[in-house]
Amino acid sequence: MFMKTHKTASSTILNILFRFGEKHHLKFAFPNGRNDFFYPSPFLCSQVKDYRPGDCFNIVCNHMRFDHHEVAKLLPPDAVYITILRDPVALFESAFDYYHRLVPLTWRIDGENKLAEFLNNPQSFYRSAAFNSFYLKNLLFFDFGLDNDLEADDPRVMSDIQNLSKHFHLVLFAEYFDESLVLLKDTLCWTTEDILYFKINARRSSSVSHLTPELRAKALQWNGADWRLYQHFNASFWARVEAYGRDRMKQEVKELRRRNSEMQDICIEDGGAVEARKIQDRHFQPWQPLGESSILGYNMKKNVDPKFRTICEKMLTPEIQYLSDLGVSLWLTRLWGWLKDAVFTV
Numbered sequence: 001m002f003m004k005t006h007k008t009a010s011s012t013i014l015n016i017l018f019r020f021g022e023k024h025h026l027k028f029a030f031p032n033g034r035n036d037f038f039y040p041s042p043f044l045c046s047q048v049k050d051y052r053p054g055d056c057f058n059i060v061c062n063h064m065r066f067d068h069h070e071v072a073k074l075l076p077p078d079a080v081y082i083t084i085l086r087d088p089v090a091l092f093e094s095a096f097d098y099y100h101r102l103v104p105l106t107w108r109i110d111g112e113n114k115l116a117e118f119l120n121n122p123q124s125f126y127r128s129a130a131f132n133s134f135y136l137k138n139l140l141f142f143d144f145g146l147d148n149d150l151e152a153d154d155p156r157v158m159s160d161i162q163n164l165s166k167h168f169h170l171v172l173f174a175e176y177f178d179e180s181l182v183l184l185k186d187t188l189c190w191t192t193e194d195i196l197y198f199k200i201n202a203r204r205s206s207s208v209s210h211l212t213p214e215l216r217a218k219a220l221q222w223n224g225a226d227w228r229l230y231q232h233f234n235a236s237f238w239a240r241v242e243a244y245g246r247d248r249m250k251q252e253v254k255e256l257r258r259r260n261s262e263m264q265d266i267c268i269e270d271g272g273a274v275e276a277r278k279i280q281d282r283h284f285q286p287w288q289p290l291g292e293s294s295i296l297g298y299n300m301k302k303n304v305d306p307k308f309r310t311i312c313e314k315m316l317t318p319e320i321q322y323l324s325d326l327g328v329s330l331w332l333t334r335l336w337g338w339l340k341d342a343v344f345t346v
């Protein structure tokens with residue numbers, strides 16, 4: 001079970017899981033008609049495509065609002081539960097940039113720097129019951145099915161975190177992505193080959209807001225429950241690295257980076273990610289947020305060695321196209337994508 005949290009490098013993990021599942025003919029529990037399990041509604045096993053009570057799956061990995069009891073119905077009792085976190089300030093900044101047009105509360109924020117305006121006075125732009133407002137506060141807590149309106153010092157925050165830690169065997173971190181993958185490989189007895197990746201779903205640098213220390217402090221306070229969650233699992237992560245062996249970790253990370261860079265030379269035109277308008281093959285065109293084209297993608301080398309063509313293609317394929325390749329119907333996602341691009345894109 002991979003709990004795909006929002007704006008945490010989870011699409012890069014998803015690509016790794018898709019490739020592993022496909023290679024070993026594993027059975028995915030997929031959504032039906034769209035790329036998520038009716039997010040933000042809480043997860044129900046009936047949302048799984050062709051689900052019948054008693055069915056058992058190998059991998060669950062699409063966006064959902066987590067509910068352990070429901071997820072457990074799909075999996076064997078010894079299933080490994082994994083998720084990924086990111087520094088709540090970076091996550092908040094990324095989510096605000098990506099989703100703010102979908103949150104009516106933010107439409108009346110004036111000025112060039114909407115993020116700063118919001119953080120300087122969040123209460124005046126936020127109501128917990130408002131449409132899509134969960135994107136604006138403690139999004140990790142929300143994704144885990146918890147109350148994202150709790151203040152950091154509410155005792156329920158720590159008890160929720162303790163409870164979550166009983167369910168998850170491994171918590172990865174976007175900030176220590178390569179170390180996280182080495183722990184993933186160790187937990188699942190995988191090989192380095194299995195964890196090779198290209199960064200998926202990154203924004204162009206001009207879309208990233210750099211927060212002043214004051215605004216960073218405000219963002220941390222505003223997302224206080226997520227900050228506690230992050231700190232709790234961060235401590236367990238480093239204890240885990242210690243147990244794995246610092247030197248051993250260093251060697252493994254070095255090897256992973258060497259292999260990734262080798263794959264980059266083999267697969268990617270111009271050495272790295274490019275703006276969407278420069279992507280020639282629609283198959284590699286990433287999904288864009290409402291109203292702009294800020295997400296980068298890749299061009300595959302034209303003269304790629306035939307023995308690497310398939311692996312390059314798969315490593316470069318964004319989530320939506322990969323789901324389609326795996327046979328998932330995406331008619332609702334595509335309808336929304338068409339509306340988004342035809343009607344709303346400026």
Ligand SMILES: Nc1ncnc2c1ncn2[C@@H]1O[C@H](COP(=O)(O)OS(=O)(=O)O)[C@@H](OP(=O)(O)O)[C@H]1O
Nearest residue numbers: 006007008009010011012094177199200201202203
């Ligand atoms: N390998 C790796 N290491 C560190 N960070 C990474 C990595 N891969 C993706 N990213 C960053 O993760 C952000 C996208 O997250 P998600 O894929 O989870 O987004 S989504 O919720 O599925 O839309 C997005 O962050 P922002 O660019 O700040 O928006 C990506 O740049």
